[in-house]
Amino acid sequence: MSMQGYLRHIERLNHWSPGNFKSLFFQGQRIGRLKQPVWKALGQWSDAFRQDDEGLHLQGHYDSFEARTGLFAEITSTLVDEGVISHIHGEQYPVTHAGRETAIATMDRASAPYFGLRAYGQHLNGFVRHGEVLKLWIARRSADRRNFPGCLDNMVAGGLPYNISLAENLRKECMEEANVPPSLANRAISVGVLTYCTETAVGLKPDTLYCYDLELPGDFLPHNSDGEVAEFMLLPVDEVARLVAKSDEFKLNCNLVVIDFLVRHGIINPETPGYLDLVQGLHENI
Incomplete structure (x- = not known):
């Protein structure tokens, strides 16, 4: 797949005019x-x-x-x-x-975003190994969500309030969004942070996403308890890669989380022209 299919998401989330602020x-x-x-x-x-x-x-x-x-x-x-x-x-x-x-x-x-504050979130890739094939659990956001209704999402994703630790918030989001029990959520591996800065109609979003991978048992079935998710789908990683590269079905910043997963698991090849631009673009600063 063309690297430009991935890069366009990074470019969309790193576009702003300093003169507007x-x-x-x-x-x-x-x-x-x-x-x-x-x-x-x-x-x-x-x-x-x-x-x-x-x-x-x-x-x-x-x-x-x-x-x-x-x-x-x-x-x-x-x-x-x-x-x-x-x-x-x-x-x-x-x-x-x-x-x-x-x-x-x-x-x-x-x-x-109205004040251009740096905001923090946590996104978790829930995945399963079926032999040599990796599969990702993908959520579809409920139709009544204020932002990006009906779009695809990472299995677990949420904002990170000030008065809670990262570990505690991740456990809370895992339980609310996908019914991942704390004993299983504690196995999540921290895999780094992604940053981007994007201008919106009302302000600026210089965001930091803490990212995690969680390998799940083959018989695990996520289900939502807070009304934010309409359905979960277990998709082969190649299909998820195609959706990111060829469509706009994912909530914007979730594309970056998937791209990062694809890079770290070797699915996006470093021999492909544009690879360094892609990796560097996942860590933009202002």
Whole structure:
């Protein structure tokens, strides 16, 4: 299959125009990027933000984690009421210039792209070996999902809230999305992270995905308990590769998770022209 069939997904998820954004800083560190409707709306909080040619600066008198979190909660609630932000999700994401451990506050998950916050997720490839053939469990998202309804998805995938460990969140997502018991979920192997940065109509998504492989028993049958998945399919890895390369059936970032799996398991060949561009493109930074 043509390497361009895979590369197009990476290119779609790494396309943005810096000129469309103002940076949001705290103590000289960039913590987000804002499109015009949001940075204009923040003028209501003139005591909280100072504006200059570089961007907007969160003022130092918000001098505690709790005070900054409270400010962002007030902003989010107000901007939802004003129709600038679509909704409140209910999970708290870190506001940070680097990793989750450097968070200076938290903000509702739905606000993250409006503020250009780096968001974190976990995606798990559930696979089975049938002799020499690898098969992947693929989920189809429910038709009532707010984002990408009816699209294909990794067997387990979810956001990573601030106040939970990676191991605990992975166990929770495995149980909710595919009824993988904790004893089996604990066998998942961490295989690295993927990063991308994409502009949306409302903001910016500089996302980090923690990825995992979990080899499952041949008789394991996933089933969903939180209503997010319509069905699961066990597909040969060559068929999954074809779907990624030839179609747009997968939720956008799930393509990257599958491509990474194909690279690590040698199914995408390093002899193929464009291989290095593909691998490097899975780890874009801003």
